[in-house]
Amino acid sequence: MLATLLPTGEYHPDKPGSGLVPGRDEIISGHDKIQILNNWLKNFANQKHYGIVDYHSALADDRGYYQKGFSTDGVHPTARGYERIEPLLREAIQSAMQSAATDEPRRTT
Secondary structure, rough: EEOOOOOOOOOOOOOOOOOOOOOOOOHOOOHHHHHHHHHHHHHHHHHHOOOOOOHHHHHEEOOOOEEOOOEOOOOOHHHHHHHHHHHHHHHHHHHHHHHHHHHHOOOOO
């Protein structure tokens, strides 16, 4: 089971410097890198037939920032953010368990 990277920052158009994580450089270029890595993870999971949970799509806005209310520090999800992604993880685990239960044991020669 794999998971995409979480978004970064929280965008506030009315606040100068929003989208910055304290102690770090501007996050905007990081959004592109996160998207590239998340696309790679999705392709890898698909090729290997691994499950993947897309946390990023559930929590990010169209710019790659956390949606309002899903992070207070631009790094970690809030309780509301975890509530948003928890069903995705549960569904992925249940799906993996069902797949494992129906797969025949692999034979070795």
